[in-house]
Amino acid sequence: MSDIAYLAWRYLAYHRIKTLVLIAAVTLIVYLPIGLNLLIGRSAVELMSRAESTPLLIGARGSRLELVLNSLYFESEAAGTLRFEEIDRVEQTGWGYGIPLDTRFRTAHSPVVGTTLDYFEFRDLQLAEGRLMGMLGECVLGATAARDAQVRPGGHVISAPQAFLDIGGVYPLKMHVVGVLQPTGTPDDRAVFVDIKTSWTIQGLAHGHQDLSTAESADDVLGVDQDRIIASAAVVQYNEVTPENVADFHFHGDPGTFPITAIIVQPRDQRSGTLLEGRYLDEDQPVQIVAPAEILADLVQTVFAVGGYVTLGIMMVGAATLATIGLVFLLSLQLRRREIETMRKIGGGRARIAAVLTLEVAIVLAAGVLLAATLAILTSWASATFTRTLVLLS
Amino acid sequence: MIRIRDLQFRYEHSDFSLRVPQWKVSPGARLAMIGPSGCGKTTLLSLIAGILVPASGSIVVDDHELVSLSDAARRNLRVRHIGLVFQEFELLEHLNVLDNILLPCRISGTLRLDRNMRERAELLADQVGIRDKLRRYVRRLSQGERQRVAICRALLTTPRLLLCDEPTGNLDTKNKQHVLDILDDYVTQTQATLVTVTHDPEILDRFDHVLDFSQFHVVDGEAL
Numbered sequence: 001m002s003d004i005a006y007l008a009w010r011y012l013a014y015h016r017i018k019t020l021v022l023i024a025a026v027t028l029i030v031y032l033p034i035g036l037n038l039l040i041g042r043s044a045v046e047l048m049s050r051a052e053s054t055p056l057l058i059g060a061r062g063s064r065l066e067l068v069l070n071s072l073y074f075e076s077e078a079a080g081t082l083r084f085e086e087i088d089r090v091e092q093t094g095w096g097y098g099i100p101l102d103t104r105f106r107t108a109h110s111p112v113v114g115t116t117l118d119y120f121e122f123r124d125l126q127l128a129e130g131r132l133m134g135m136l137g138e139c140v141l142g143a144t145a146a147r148d149a150q151v152r153p154g155g156h157v158i159s160a161p162q163a164f165l166d167i168g169g170v171y172p173l174k175m176h177v178v179g180v181l182q183p184t185g186t187p188d189d190r191a192v193f194v195d196i197k198t199s200w201t202i203q204g205l206a207h208g209h210q211d212l213s214t215a216e217s218a219d220d221v222l223g224v225d226q227d228r229i230i231a232s233a234a235v236v237q238y239n240e241v242t243p244e245n246v247a248d249f250h251f252h253g254d255p256g257t258f259p260i261t262a263i264i265v266q267p268r269d270q271r272s273g274t275l276l277e278g279r280y281l282d283e284d285q286p287v288q289i290v291a292p293a294e295i296l297a298d299l300v301q302t303v304f305a306v307g308g309y310v311t312l313g314i315m316m317v318g319a320a321t322l323a324t325i326g327l328v329f330l331l332s333l334q335l336r337r338r339e340i341e342t343m344r345k346i347g348g349g350r351a352r353i354a355a356v357l358t359l360e361v362a363i364v365l366a367a368g369v370l371l372a373a374t375l376a377i378l379t380s381w382a383s384a385t386f387t388r389t390l391v392l393l394s
Numbered sequence: 395m396i397r398i399r400d401l402q403f404r405y406e407h408s409d410f411s412l413r414v415p416q417w418k419v420s421p422g423a424r425l426a427m428i429g430p431s432g433c434g435k436t437t438l439l440s441l442i443a444g445i446l447v448p449a450s451g452s453i454v455v456d457d458h459e460l461v462s463l464s465d466a467a468r469r470n471l472r473v474r475h476i477g478l479v480f481q482e483f484e485l486l487e488h489l490n491v492l493d494n495i496l497l498p499c500r501i502s503g504t505l506r507l508d509r510n511m512r513e514r515a516e517l518l519a520d521q522v523g524i525r526d527k528l529r530r531y532v533r534r535l536s537q538g539e540r541q542r543v544a545i546c547r548a549l550l551t552t553p554r555l556l557l558c559d560e561p562t563g564n565l566d567t568k569n570k571q572h573v574l575d576i577l578d579d580y581v582t583q584t585q586a587t588l589v590t591v592t593h594d595p596e597i598l599d600r601f602d603h604v605l606d607f608s609q610f611h612v613v614d615g616e617a618l
Contacts, residue, residue, distance in 0.1 A: 015488065343501045349503065
């Protein structure tokens, strides 16, 4: 180490707290705008990649953003529901096909996504173990959902009660885990996938109970009115679908009128997509069609605009902090006049003394910039995971 | 040897002025300068050391005419041939004892900090009784120890001229005698010239010559 560097280093090391504070200040000044922009940029990429892989969404009229966030990221409450038969309306046009989504329910840890097997093909989801659901009451877990619930195929998860005080309401459904998906780094990782009929079962639109036409149930039958059997509250309701009782589960009503929260629409081609969008232009309709990429592009643009203002603010604060750091060094020079004079008296040239003092500043700045660069590289490296965790999965 | 002729010096923005028509200090002399504060003793030391430059006149130190030398040459002369000791020690608190002693090497850029120089620093520290404190920061030393560190720094290059500005001004009696013994020993061993500014009449008997500077600077100086 050269003598100049040694002397500069000894000064900084001796005043280590002051040095660390200055380095931290420089690090923050440099890192914050870079880190923020890295995160925003990466978040935008993450948000857009999922949106761009989802051509069109149909959902209840209302907030378009909420519809997208709810259907793509299983975030926020569903804005409303539409009838399952809306899929038929789409497919009858011949312009595309639809995949139903029902995201109204949750387990203790994860959102429950009622859909069809087409969803797994559409999202290219691969099984890590087990199989896809084949029977009512079965479910397939995303990698994170399985880890959080600590279950594997053969285990079970239970739907969360919708209202704690609704004594007469629907009981939670115990669902059998038959498969776990490979991690994808998308919101699918933390979802519990069930067949759309299982989702309706959670809601109570389908239910199972003991067969009231058998002799064993005679005590629970209060009366028979033409084709209806009126039973007492003592009738055993099933909260779990098993191979033994699956035949006792049935729907009341027309499934075509049952609710779903959205339909993912895959148009046959771009023209078909445009034609489909035209079908839902009428604002009097209770449903709407949106292109997620367009909705999120607006959101991302807003985020970038806000990010720009925040960056500007940080840079202004940074400039003020740099000025303060400069002032600290200038005041320090005043306080060190005697020390500087001593170095001069015992043979130090002006240039050499100035080099020592300049190097002290340079070391602080370099250390700050180096730390900021390290943080920026780490941010860049971890931003994909971080944004998935923070933005998509939170 | 120091020889001064027709020297005139004046600080900027100050009424103070120093005039020395003629003055000479022989090699190996031990000279004490006394006089009231502000009469120019320290200024004269700075002029002899080449820290200050006179407005006119001549200062010759060991056959080197300081006035005609460049800044760098004056600095080089000071580093190699002149040792400076100050009343306030003028040590750097962020350096340990050894680094303070070696500071002239590190800051001058003209002296090579080699193994010999380190051994010289350790030897000096040993001679003045601070060998065991070489790794300590100077703030943890007593006043007497600090002045001994400053003397080691001044003697590092084995200078032929020692300029001391009230070297015992901040010391108690015991440390005062110790510091003067160190300086005496060095001058005796090396035949170096010692010029000391002091206000302390008790130490004047340690010097060959005593110069009342207040008289000196108003009349022509006497050759010693």
